[in-house]
Amino acid sequence: MRDAAIRIDGLHKAYRGSKGQPEKHALKGIDLTVPRGSVFGLLGPNGAGKSTLINILAGLVVKSSGNVSIWGFDQDKDPRQSRAAIGVMPQELNLDPFFTPRGALEVQAGLYGVPKSERRSDEILELVGLSDKAEAYARTLSGGMRRRLLLAKALVHHPKVLVLDEPTAGVDIELRQMLWTNVRKLNEQGMTIILTTHYLEEAQEMCDEIAIINHGEKIAQDSTANLLSRMDSRTMVIAPDSPVSNLPVTEGVEAALQDDGNLILRYRSTQTSAEQVLESVRQVGIRIRDVRTAEADLEDVFLALTSARADDLPTDDQTKPRRGMHRVKL
Numbered sequence: 001m002r003d004a005a006i007r008i009d010g011l012h013k014a015y016r017g018s019k020g021q022p023e024k025h026a027l028k029g030i031d032l033t034v035p036r037g038s039v040f041g042l043l044g045p046n047g048a049g050k051s052t053l054i055n056i057l058a059g060l061v062v063k064s065s066g067n068v069s070i071w072g073f074d075q076d077k078d079p080r081q082s083r084a085a086i087g088v089m090p091q092e093l094n095l096d097p098f099f100t101p102r103g104a105l106e107v108q109a110g111l112y113g114v115p116k117s118e119r120r121s122d123e124i125l126e127l128v129g130l131s132d133k134a135e136a137y138a139r140t141l142s143g144g145m146r147r148r149l150l151l152a153k154a155l156v157h158h159p160k161v162l163v164l165d166e167p168t169a170g171v172d173i174e175l176r177q178m179l180w181t182n183v184r185k186l187n188e189q190g191m192t193i194i195l196t197t198h199y200l201e202e203a204q205e206m207c208d209e210i211a212i213i214n215h216g217e218k219i220a221q222d223s224t225a226n227l228l229s230r231m232d233s234r235t236m237v238i239a240p241d242s243p244v245s246n247l248p249v250t251e252g253v254e255a256a257l258q259d260d261g262n263l264i265l266r267y268r269s270t271q272t273s274a275e276q277v278l279e280s281v282r283q284v285g286i287r288i289r290d291v292r293t294a295e296a297d298l299e300d301v302f303l304a305l306t307s308a309r310a311d312d313l314p315t316d317d318q319t320k321p322r323r324g325m326h327r328v329k330l
């Protein structure tokens with residue numbers, strides 16, 4: 001079998017508690033395989049354990065137990081090779097203020113034993129848009145420029161796997177664009193990308209495959225498409241021609257009237273067709289002025305997976321009243 005980019009088995013991390021606090025179990029037995037060549041999303045709310053996992057991969061945090069191998073190299077048995085295979089852009093802006101971007105890249109290349117002839121500092125600075133700041137001290141760089149430099153540092157040793165920990169949290173649109181353009185370009189060139197985010201849309205847009213972690217446990221891992229199709233709940237919003245007096249009553253369709261007079265219809269696309277939903281509306285004499293539909297996005301998947309047990313999934317999102325909606329019992 002072809003080796004994975006990353007293989008993690010039974011990964012545990014307990015942080016020692018400070019001043020009489022109990023220890024914190026940040027990772028509780030994570031198994032994770034990241035395929036080579038993918039853009040892989042690690043998704044979870046704040047405190048889920050994403051950075052802990054990333055920092056263990058980066059060798060910045062020492063795991064409590066479990067096995068980690070990077071590009072086929074066991075972290076404990078082959079520490080040098082496994083470290084060489086991965087580049088990490090950390091969440092924290094940890095830069096030495098006295099280095100210039102070019103200086104920082106040269107030091108980093110030295111640490112990784114990249115021979116002078118193979119160094120590409122200028123090319124990397126160009127890639128992240130820092131060419132004109134190559135000789136500026138890090139302490140004079142803006143937050144966005146520091147992030148660019150962190151990305152550049154992660155790339156100096158040509159890693160097989162690039163890991164970005166919440167790269168877009170709090171960054172401006174231009175930087176976000178730069179990041180995604182580079183992520184796509186590097187991935188096309190064969191680099192495996194892992195990114196953590198708590199922005200669901202971002203994972204949905206960028207990633208081929210997604211693992212969701214919460215409270216130190218993996219609660220799902222699947223291709224982005226499969227994860228989305230697990231949620232077959234659909235919402236149709238109908239703007240009626242005149243105020244609605246009778247709500248449609250059809251099995252499998254939950255109807256509710258919004259404050260603005262629009263009719264909301266929830267149904268499961270695997271059980272009811274859009275045509276059946278529309279028919280149920282016409283049956284009670286409602287004339288449709290406008291209609292739009294909404295598909296499940298990762299937000300729904302995530303809420304369902306984190307707040308409900310698996311067996312509650314089919315009904316969970318239908319029983320939750322939404323803001324601005326009157327619940328209507330059918």
Ligand SMILES: Nc1ncnc2c1ncn2[C@@H]1O[C@H](COP(=O)(O)OP(=O)(O)O)[C@@H](O)[C@H]1O
Pocket residue numbers: 015016024025026044045046047048049050051052053
């Ligand atoms: N150095 C540390 N010492 C003690 N607890 C920590 C430390 N780092 C993280 N934690 C705790 O571990 C949990 C996971 O944190 P983290 O990995 O940063 O999550 P995420 O990146 O998903 O937001 C949190 O409860 C956090 O408070």
Ligand SMILES: [Mg+2]
Pocket residue numbers: 050051052091165166
């Ligand atoms: Mg984090």
